[in-house]
Amino acid sequence: MAITTMALGAEVTGPDRAAYEQSLTLRERTMYLTDRVADAPAWANDGKSFHYRRTARDGFEFVTFDVGNRQHRPAFDHDRLAKGLGAATGTTLRADRLPFEAFTTGPDGSIRVRIDEASYSCSLTSYTCARAPASLRRPNMYGVLRDLSVPADNTPHRSPDGRFEAVTANENIVVRSLADGSIVFRTQDGSPGNFYDPESIVWSPDSAKIAVYRVKPGFAREVYRVQAAPPDGGRPKLITQLYPTVGDRLDKDHPVVIDIAARKIVEPTDVLFPNAYQLSPLAWRADSSALSFTYNQRGHAVYRLVEVDAASGNARDVVTEKSDTIVYAPRMQHHDVGGLGREIIWMSERDGWNHLYMADGRNGRLRQLTRGDWVVRSIVHVDEARRQIIFAANGREKGIDPYFQHYYVVNFDGSGLRALTTSDAFHDVRLSPDKTMYVDLYSRTDMPPVMELRRVADGALVTEVERGDISRLLAAGWKAPERFVAKARDGKTDIHGVIIRPKDFDPGKRYPVIENIYGAGFDQFVPKRFWPFGLHAGGDEVVGMQAHADLGFIVVQIDGMGTLHRSKAFHDITFKNVGEAGTPDRILWHKAAAAKYSWYDTSRVGIYGGSLGGQNALGALLFFPEFYKAAVAYNGCHDNRLDKPSWNELWLGWPESDAYDRSSNVVNAHKLQGDLLLVSGELDMNVDPAVSMQVADALIRAGKDFEQMIVPNGGHGAGRSTEPLHYLQRRQFDFFVRKLRGETTPAWNRAAD
Structure with a gap:
């Protein structure tokens, strides 16, 4: 692939067909170049074993690990299961590439798997499979x-x-x-x-x-x-x-x-x-005296645990969270100790960070159990007999990536806090049914997964179960993304991202930059774990970024302010501010990278994303045109009033205010200055594709030039995860080659030479 600089008045040829083919087939060519890279395990009900999927030469295999003798064995007969599932689905399946990532075991020894939108039950005796009845x-x-x-x-x-x-x-x-x-x-x-x-x-x-x-x-x-x-x-x-x-x-x-x-x-x-947005499922107290539920108020500024006396119907406020911005209900877990409502483990951001509290269920008083500039992510298990809580958190361990998830134990009185995981990596822990042991699967983007079996009582290692081998992948030229950190708009807060270079990277050249964006407040999106294609969310994103980079770009992904798993102040930036998407922080991150690296060209920055990321991508051109020059926006929300009430009312508030206009790509379409490719699937059942047409209408009325693609039969994943994937990826590659590199692209409608 020849990468050249645009000469004045001359037509410069960009990547050839062979280069495109290399990028478009990157996933297929490299996804089977790892060995023993494991997915998260699932314990058997008796706690004597657990099973998981791992990579093997040219495919995957499912294995069971016996805790007693510490031996691996096949989880089932892969050849027979491939035939049984093939008969049930009407397809031909490879035994080493079964089309599911996990399975559950039934009481009769059968297994259940999910393929696309359907579930199948398979006997491990006869290996006959049948489609499971749909939910009623x-x-x-x-x-x-x-x-x-x-x-x-x-x-x-x-x-x-x-x-x-x-x-x-x-x-x-x-x-x-x-x-x-x-x-x-x-x-x-x-x-x-x-x-x-x-x-x-x-x-x-x-x-x-x-x-x-x-x-x-x-x-x-x-x-x-x-x-x-x-x-x-x-x-x-x-x-x-x-x-x-x-x-x-x-x-x-x-x-x-x-x-x-x-x-x-x-x-x-x-x-x-x-004025409920949502009430939780009803739950009885153990003595049948009362029932409880949580109340998430419309507008998401009040979240309350309510108890109703079963005899009188009197309702009582047990614990209430209020905010001038939002109370983020999806992680407001609680646990009723003993089921009587007297002691309730509660999560709250009231001190500025998400932490655990013990609530007195009779008077609502809270006693803080964890504290500090770090975040409790979830309650994993409550051991009422030992009066201990096992929980996941991030940011507590200093000197490492604050997004790395770790696991801890703390007593009901806040004493005895200790870590169950210690390695400098992102951890995923699965407890045994009796909660005496746990499997710890940990990795980083630059380190393949390690799986260990440990004891809960003291965290001691029982045995190493797996250690991923990526020697074949490294031999093929793979390089891990670079983790890069820069300061946010406040000059203090660290903003984390990754940098991906082309495979033939030359530090003596200057490269245009493409950013992969998803700036939602319900998670963070920069990859933290090893990326083995499809083994976890985000794996394919990394492959897509590398495929872009190999055509002569630097590709990055950044978690700006407003995303999850940091302080409440960090998170609140998104409130009534969806159109911003943390962009001031991300621009500073870009500039810091350019200050460090001469090959990082911030005069040519493009951006792409889907769904909210599609809204973010177009928003970058509308609200920050001095920095972003080109965008590809897939299936974007664009005007949040036309989208589902769930996260739109959460981040933009309710009742409706001018925040909706300020974040609307339809209302602000006349501000377009850069180059835009607008893509939508005509059958998108997540985001109404009509909103993309409304953007197009506003752009036309404003006299703006842009490119648009409507994908027949395309859904919400059109261009990102579903067919015609290679075609749409290629169109995105073409767009950035033309707009950021100033080069011509192959004449695809002509026969190849």
């Missing part, structure tokens, strides 16, 4: 709007003592005696506009009461897509989808207690949960 549960769009065109799962709920069962009939609860089938109790107030949800029924432990949600349906908004080129030919097809958007009326769930013996309904007032 009613679809709930983004957890806030039930699809009432689909019947709810009305499977009878049996009481713990086995005497009764509860179902719904004509929108009401019906309780029957299992002894003679007689109706013990029936509600009379259910209706289509205020119905009892059978999927929410929960019996009290003493079998005397039922807790259930009564539901007032929200607004059944529908959006439409036209399948213009059906695969079977013929006329276009109209596809209708139930799709709530920002500001829509959502389902209103209201908890109800049905006292079977007293034949009465106990219904609390909603003074403590008046």
Whole structure:
């Protein structure tokens, strides 16, 4: 591949077809060049073994590790399973490339696997496989709007003592005696506009009461897509989808207690949960005296644990989190110690960092268990007998990447904090069923995974289970991404990212830069673990970045302010500020890299992303045109009012404010200065492709030049993870070669020489 500099007035040829072919086939050519690179394991129910997938020459294999004799064995007969699954799916499968990454074991010894959107059950005796029945549960769009065109799962709920069962009939609860089938109790107030949800029924432990949600349906908004080129030919097809958007009326769930013996309904007032975005599933206290649920207020600024007395219906505020910005509900875990509501392990960012607290369930007082400038990520296990908590966290270990996940143990009184993981890497721990042992799988982008079996009591090593071998990959010329750190806009906070160089990198040249962007607040996105294609989220992203780089670019990915797993102040940058996407921090990171490396050309920076990343990519051209010169935006949200209420109302707030206009690529389309390739799949069922058309309309009305591709039959992954993947990747490569390198691309419509 010849990479040259643009000569004034001359047409310069860019990468040839062979170079493109090398980049487009990078994944296929290199994904099988590692050995014994393991995925996270799953324990057997008896705790005597665990199984996992690992790479092997030219494919993958599933193995079981026996804890007693410390020996590996095949998890099943791969050849027979390939034939059985092939017969069930109507395809021919390779035994060393089975199309799933994990499996679960049933009580009869069969295994269940998921392929695409379907589940299959396979006998490990006969090796016959059959498609598992689909879930009977009613679809709930983004957890806030039930699809009432689909019947709810009305499977009878049996009481713990086995005497009764509860179902719904004509929108009401019906309780029957299992002894003679007689109706013990029936509600009379259910209706289509205020119905009892059978999927929410929960019996009290003493079998005397039922807790259930009564539901007032929200607004059944529908959006439409036209399948213009059906695969079977013929006329276009109209596809209708139930799709709530920002500001829509959502389902209103209201908890109800049905006292079977007293034949009465106990219904609390909603003074403590008046304007719910979402209520959690109902949970009974162990003594059947009360039930509890969490309330996430619309607008996401209040999050509350509510307890309802089962006899009186009195609702009580147990613990409440409030914020001037957001309370990030997805990681607000809690644990009711003993199930009686007296001690509750609670997570909170009230001191500026996400930490563990012990709440007194009677008066709501909190006692902090962990503290410091680091983040608790999740509660992994609560050992009530030993009064200890096992949790995952990041940022506590100084001198290493603050995003590396580690595992710890702490006592209920906050004493005795100790680490279960110590290596300078990202750790993924799986506890044995009896919680006495754990498997620790750890890696870095520059270090293949190591799997160890250890004891919980003291963290001592029992045995090393796996150590990945990447010698063949290294021999093929692979180089790990460089981890690079620069200061944020405040001059203090470290911003982390990676730099990927082309395979024939020459430090004497200057390279244009392409940034891969996803600036959402629900996670961080720069890869932290080893990247073995498909073994974990982000693996293929790294391959895609390397494929771009090999055509003569520096490719980077950066976690700017507003992403997750740092302080609350760091996270809050995204609030009512989605259009920014942490870009001021990322630009400073780029400039720091250019100050260190002469080959890093910040006068030619492009950016690409999909979904929110697509919104971010176009937003970079609209809001920061002095820095970004070209963007490819896939399936972008672009105007958050037209998207689902979940994360849009979370980050931009509700009720609606001018923050929506400030972040809208539709409203701000007239500001376009750089070069844009706008891509959308016509059947995107995640983000309505109409919003990309609205961007195009606004650009046309503003007289702006841009390129646009509508992908027939393309979904939300069009251009990123689904077919026609190579075609769209090639178009993206072409776009950046032309716009950032100033070079011509192959004449693809002509036959190759």
